[in-house]
Amino acid sequence: MRSPEGQSIAAIVPCYNEELSIGQVVRDLRKTIPAMDVYVYDNMSTDRTADVAREAGAIVRRETSRGKGNVVRRAFADVDADIYVLIDGDDTYAVEDLPGMIDTLREGPLDHVLGVRRAVESTAYRPGHELGNRGFNLLVSRVFGSSVSDMLSGYRVFSRRFVKSFPALSREFEIETELTVHAMSLRVPQAEYPVGFQDRAAGSESKLRTYHDGFRILSLIIGLARHERPLFFYGFVGTLLSIVALVLGLPLIVEFFSTGLVPRFPTAVLAVGVMVVAFLSWTIGLILDGVLKSRREFSRLNYLSHSAP
Structure with missing residues (x-):
């Protein structure tokens, strides 16, 4: 579907067991930008995530290889649009900030707009995640010579040429790091945009494992430094x-x-x-x-x- 400006917009929502939040995310996305197609990629959920997303009006697809990186690689290959939105299905990101992110991409024109999280609730950030994110931001900024404020954010807007030139090699949560370093290495025009960030829906749990995924991200940074620098x-x-x-x-x-x-x-x-x-x-x-x-x-x-x- 095309926006009033004549550009097609697609939202990609990776999901795993997000039955409690995915319906609200899809409804918010469709209400905020009615012309946008919302693709929910169900990553082998064991609850009613796919059914709830479909009932809310999303185009539901299934990715059988576990891991957010696998979902993003599949979605970037399959979905065809002029502007892509990547947002998690846990209802922690403020969808009302999306029009501003898209306008920033268009007005640039830019290839990548990173949603920098600003917690609207004091408990939105787990202490270990916030500290780790700051450390990774500093490390990547120093190693790759380009400043980044929230490299682990799962809320981003891309141009078509960014998506179709992105190799997407990661399998799990380190995909955000790969996206960030790809933008730095290719030196694409990009910007950061502050977005609201809140607690997950009551009864749901974060899929990010602080130490396990932290070590995977650190290993990826070292590997990318070896290949890119x-x-x-x-x-x-x-x-x-x-x-x-x-x-x-x-x-x-x-x-x-x-x-x-x-x-x-x-x-x-x-x-x-x-x-x-x-x-x-x-x-x-x-x-x-x-x-x-x-x-x-x-x-x-x-x-x-x-x-x-």
């Missing part, structure tokens, strides 16, 4: 190894020039070996940096092959 990553590893080699080898060098002897030969061999590995790490970083340039050129051409928003 190889010179930084392998240069850092090489520098650490060279420091270790110097700590092990300098005392031996000083003693050799003083006495002409190498008193701890195994340590000398170890120091030389560690330094060789350090040089190899630097070399790998330089080679992969050249490969990265070619890969980014290809990604950019793929991105530009789709029409502007």
